[in-house]
Amino acid sequence: MPEMIEVEAYRALAEQAALGRTISAVEAPDAWYLKRGLSAPALAVLVGCRFIAARRRGKLLLLDSVDGTDDPGPVLGLRFGMSGRLVVDGATAVGELRYSSNEAKAVYDRFGVVFADGGHLRVRDPRRLGGVELGPAEAALGHDAATITLSQLRDALAASRAPLKARLMDQARLAGVGNLIADEVLWRASLSPSRPAGDLSPAELRRLHRHLRLTVAELGLRGGSHTGDLMAHRRRDGTCPRDGRLLQRATVGGRTTFWCPWHQK
DNA sequence: CCGGATGTTCACCT
DNA sequence: GAGGTGAACATCCG
Numbered sequence: 505m506p507e508m509i510e511v512e513a514y515r516a517l518a519e520q521a522a523l524g525r526t527i528s529a530v531e532a533p534d535a536w537y538l539k540r541g542l543s544a545p546a547l548a549v550l551v552g553c554r555f556i557a558a559r560r561r562g563k564l565l566l567l568d569s570v571d572g573t574d575d576p577g578p579v580l581g582l583r584f585g586m587s588g589r590l591v592v593d594g595a596t597a598v599g600e601l602r603y604s605s606n607e608a609k610a611v612y613d614r615f616g617v618v619f620a621d622g623g624h625l626r627v628r629d630p631r632r633l634g635g636v637e638l639g640p641a642e643a644a645l646g647h648d649a650a651t652i653t654l655s656q657l658r659d660a661l662a663a664s665r666a667p668l669k670a671r672l673m674d675q676a677r678l679a680g681v682g683n684l685i686a687d688e689v690l691w692r693a694s695l696s697p698s699r700p701a702g703d704l705s706p707a708e709l710r711r712l713h714r715h716l717r718l719t720v721a722e723l724g725l726r727g728g729s730h731t732g733d734l735m736a737h738r739r740r741d742g743t744c745p746r747d748g749r750l751l752q753r754a755t756v757g758g759r760t761t762f763w764c765p766w767h768q769k
Numbered sequence: 770c771c772g773g774a775t776g777t778t779c780a781c782c783t
Numbered sequence: 784g785a786g787g788t789g790a791a792c793a794t795c796c797g
Contacts, residue, residue, distance in 0.1 A: 507775050536792080563776075586776050587794075612794090631793045633776055666786065675777085684775050729775050758788075760773080 507729040508680030514590035518558035521592040531616040539635040553577040562679025581640030585633025593623040649680035669697035670757030688732035
């Protein structure tokens with residue numbers, strides 16, 4: 505699935521292709537995909553509304569709406585789990601992630617809205633790990649990793665003994681960083697994923713901040729969270745593309761982690 | 770056949 | 784309270 509890089513592409517797709525179109529029906533074939541008490545009947549509130557803005561915070565896509573009299577309507581929140589994609593009028597956004605053989609399978613459409621012009625916006629998610637909600641708690645997410653400032657990052661990491669990588673992936677502290685981006689950023693910043701998050705020196709913190717922002721921007725241009733320099737080496741017996749040393753593999757922050765013990769300190 | 774995969778949430782420990 | 788672990792979700796891939 506998507507980390508923030510892919511969700512940003514979905515946001516751009518929604519902004520370019522889904523705004524201003526009146527919603528005539530909601531498709532909710534999978535009740536399990538509706539989160540936080542949301543039900544299919546409750547989604548009818550979207551009918552007659554149109555989306556007026558597509559925003560993103562971390563991995564959460566937010567679609568603001570207004571109703572038929574231009575009064576504020578519900579905010580639709582979409583999460584994509586590990587295999588979710590956004591489909592508008594049958595077209596997907598970014599380059600391929602995984603499950604490419606399934607992209608055309610409408611069987612995996614878990615949620616959608618139909619527009620009065622006959623088109624539609626859908627979430628296609630084979631693994632079903634994403635979800636839909638109305639009025640998601642945006643404030644429960646930390647600052648977005650694409651725009652976070654140095655002082656905000658310092659606050660997000662401060663006074664924590666948790667492993668640095670675990671803290672970077674804590675969406676409540678800092679929104680958008682997933683497993684692949686975390687490994688890539690730490691590799692670039694020469695920081696060990698298991699360093700206590702609150703123990704970085706000012707210089708290390710600046711380095712981490714610089715690489716976080718640069719990496720997010722660069723992977724966005726390259727077209728995906730999987731386009732990092734470390735990606736091809738994230739496997740057993742993988743070696744560091746910088747110095748050729750064997751990469752270490754372990755579970756950190758609950759996720760499989762690869763790093764170079766030689767240069768990541 | 771089996772393990773693991775770009776995520777989140779929850780129960781249960783320490 | 785802070786963190787860690789494992790399970791669950793469902794499908795595909797090597």
